[in-house]
Amino acid sequence: MTDLKGKTALVTGSTSGIGRATAIALAARGAHVLIVGRNEQRAKDVVAEIQDGGGTATFRLATLDDLDSAQDLAEWAIQEGDGHVDILVNNAGVALLGPSESATEAEFDETFSLNVKVPFFLVATLAPAMAERGWGAIVNVSTMVASFGQPSMAMYGASRAALELLTKAWAAEYGPGGVRVNAVAPGPTRTPMNERFGDMADQIAALAPAGRQGEPEEIAAAIVFLASDGASFVHGVTIPVDGGRVAT
Ligand SMILES: NC(=O)c1ccc[n+]([C@@H]2O[C@H](COP(=O)([O-])OP(=O)(O)OC[C@H]3O[C@@H](n4cnc5c(N)ncnc54)[C@H](OP(=O)(O)O)[C@@H]3O)[C@@H](O)[C@H]2O)c1
Numbered sequence: 001m002t003d004l005k006g007k008t009a010l011v012t013g014s015t016s017g018i019g020r021a022t023a024i025a026l027a028a029r030g031a032h033v034l035i036v037g038r039n040e041q042r043a044k045d046v047v048a049e050i051q052d053g054g055g056t057a058t059f060r061l062a063t064l065d066d067l068d069s070a071q072d073l074a075e076w077a078i079q080e081g082d083g084h085v086d087i088l089v090n091n092a093g094v095a096l097l098g099p100s101e102s103a104t105e106a107e108f109d110e111t112f113s114l115n116v117k118v119p120f121f122l123v124a125t126l127a128p129a130m131a132e133r134g135w136g137a138i139v140n141v142s143t144m145v146a147s148f149g150q151p152s153m154a155m156y157g158a159s160r161a162a163l164e165l166l167t168k169a170w171a172a173e174y175g176p177g178g179v180r181v182n183a184v185a186p187g188p189t190r191t192p193m194n195e196r197f198g199d200m201a202d203q204i205a206a207l208a209p210a211g212r213q214g215e216p217e218e219i220a221a222a223i224v225f226l227a228s229d230g231a232s233f234v235h236g237v238t239i240p241v242d243g244g245r246v247a248t
Pocket of ligand 1: 012013014015016017018019036037038039040042062063064065091092093094095114141142143144185186187188189190191192193194
């Protein structure tokens, strides 16, 4: 299917895990994909994989942590997209886990900068032009722990809960202009991020009906659905893609 041909898709955090799988899936549907991350070799590898599959992609190395980094990325993306970015996937994120009393101010600021501030200013910079063109799709990547209390995940969950509220607010703000804004809330997913957490991810995953971790491609499938016209009447929702955890 090449229904996204002619669209430019910016996917943050697309050198690894869920973002990487999303970039590959969007490219397979015809989108020109803009890869962003910090690791050059991984960025080159994703671009090469997309090109080998007949798609088009390019990359930019960026450490996303503030207004300037978000605006620089948006400006580059507009240039790379021949003047337009049609799909934005706010996927890059950081999960610094631990008891609240152990968290530092620097960790708090890092979490909210990457998980909330950068998506906020990417949307603020890119969504108005999408609305002027009358078509846009923004997908925010949240987490299931934005919906319930989980020890050691207070800071991370709170940052994603903010992103879920922004998803609704932006749907109200930009939806009338033809820009759909939605989110996915993954459960534990087999990515390099989770490898760092050892058995904990498997133990949490075992509590859901699916009883296992998700694969990055399973999260990407929901993101691509929300980014495509298959979801043309879907605005402002967060879809749980968590093996049934929040439903049970
Ligand atoms: N894995 C899970 O179980 C799970 C569950 C729920 C939600 N999520 C969310 O899903 C998203 C993707 O997670 P993942 O598991 O796929 O993680 P991952 O494999 O560790 O990938 C993270 C990506 O984000 C990029 N990144 C991280 N910090 C960055 C920064 N400051 N500036 C620019 N890029 C940065 C990384 O780039 P480099 O590697 O090139 O530096 C990488 O491409 C995150 O928002 C995460 O919170 C994950």
